[in-house]
Amino acid sequence: MKFFTCSVIMSVFLQVCSQNPLRYWTLLPNILVVEVNGSLGQQPLSCLGSPQEGTRKDDKSQGIIWRKNGVVEEQRGNSYLVQLEESLGGGNYTCHREDGSLVNHTVVLIQEDQTERRKILVKTDQEDYLTCLAQNYNGEFHCSWTWNRNRVGKVALIQVGRISNDSDAQCSVDVSTQRWTCSSGQSNFSCSVDEHGHRISCRDEQHCPYAEEIQQIYVTLYVRTEQFLVENYSKQFYLAEIVKPDMVRISEVNTSMIEWSYPSSWSSPYSYFPLTFQISQFRRGCKGCDNPCTESKPAKTLMVHFTDVCQFKVKHKAKAVCVRAKDALCNSQWSEWSHLRLRRNNKNKHRQNDKQG
Known part of the structure; x- marks a missing residue:
């Protein structure tokens, strides 16, 4: 009866070890990824090729010393068993000759089962x-x-x-x-x-x-x-x-006209890669706004299409204009808004002050 109990325990232990790691593969030369499920397990490493080769080269393998992150380990010889527990076991494993010279190295990275919560x-x-x-x-x-x-x-x-x-x-x-x-x-x-x-x-x-x-x-x-x-x-x-175009550049042509240009980073010719522009006009300023184009309510918003010179006549009472662009041929992202405060409002104020004077 005791033999049966021990056999069951040994069978369960071997089964757990066989299930962890779940799998392993080489990410890059000398970098091994070991996928674990959180249970106890072991991952073998080899210094001089495969563990079988190491046993045939007793004169060379017996004197091999292993270090984990620079600290000397108790295990000796060609084969080394990495102890896996939960997410522990990763490290920089190096094997050396008795004189301290480096023979080989393996960086072991631990990847938790995909059902686990991501952390990085x-x-x-x-x-x-x-x-x-x-x-x-x-x-x-x-x-x-x-x-x-x-x-x-x-x-x-x-x-x-x-x-x-x-x-x-x-x-x-x-x-x-x-x-x-x-x-x-x-x-x-x-x-x-x-x-x-x-x-x-x-x-x-x-x-x-x-x-x-x-x-x-x-x-x-x-x-x-x-x-x-x-x-x-x-x-x-x-x-x-x-695709998301860069911001357009806006300038004021005269008291009633603004213009802007395609972003310099946008693909050309523009007739083959056209942009759609959204224009928002504002009658009121937005003091203290981090972004007047999104935090203020526009008086009027229009969509226009230009493939050459982009000019637009603004409303007489408009104090500011915002323009952004997106690809005209697909449902891609809008660029960030470009904001222009119209200078003509300041000119009108000066004229009114001159008349009152």
């Missing part, structure tokens, strides 16, 4: 982890994110490509760990991480702005913390879905 990034106001925008159709775009204040980390891997039946893009990073390239048979992307680590800028080197965009772009971002936790976040889109 937080959602934006749009209820998304990644916010991606493009200024035009030239093939460039930017994606930004917000770190959890208690889990600030850094980018571990960027994967970018076009969704197709082709195999996943092969991605690599330069020695600065700031510039990434991802290439496949369907696309060739280059990306860079900004110095603050909360935004990437990417460009599709094979993109043609005048051709129909058939395949969506996918972005997968792996981020890690100093505690060796890793999470991945993904987004898919067409450039037409994320």
Whole structure:
């Protein structure tokens, strides 16, 4: 009876160990991701190739010393068992000869089961982890994110490509760990991480702005913390879905006419990439407003289409004008408002004062 009980306990223990880690894979050379479910488990590492090779090279493997984050471990030899418990177990594992010289190293990153609550990034106001925008159709775009204040980390891997039946893009990073390239048979992307680590800028080197965009772009971002936790976040889109023009430049032609120009960053020719403009006219000022274009109530709002010179005759009583733009051919985002306070009102006041004098 006791033998049966022990057998059951041993069977359960082996089953738990076999279930954790759930799986593991190589993120980049010498970087191993281990997905865990919170239970006890072990992940084997090897210094001189596979554990089997190490046992055949007793003279070389017996003297191997292991360190975790620089601290010497009790385990010796070619094989090392990483102890997994909850989200613990990640670290920089190095193996050395008896004289202290480095033989090999593996960074183990822990990824919790997807059912667990994400901790590293937080959602934006749009209820998304990644916010991606493009200024035009030239093939460039930017994606930004917000770190959890208690889990600030850094980018571990960027994967970018076009969704197709082709195999996943092969991605690599330069020695600065700031510039990434991802290439496949369907696309060739280059990306860079900004110095603050909360935004990437990417460009599709094979993109043609005048051709129909058939395949969506996918972005997968792996981020890690100093505690060796890793999470991945993904987004898919067409450039037409994320394009947002820069602000237009407004100026006053005369006392009744204003004009503005297409953003210098917008794709050309403008006849092929037309913009729709929204114009709001205001009869009253907005003292103390952070943004008069959104915090004041306009007297009149119009939609206009221009592909060349953008001029507009404003109402006689208008004191200020706001203009913004969006792609005329798709349901994309509006640009930020551009605000112009009309100078003619000041001139009229001076004239009235001169008459009264």
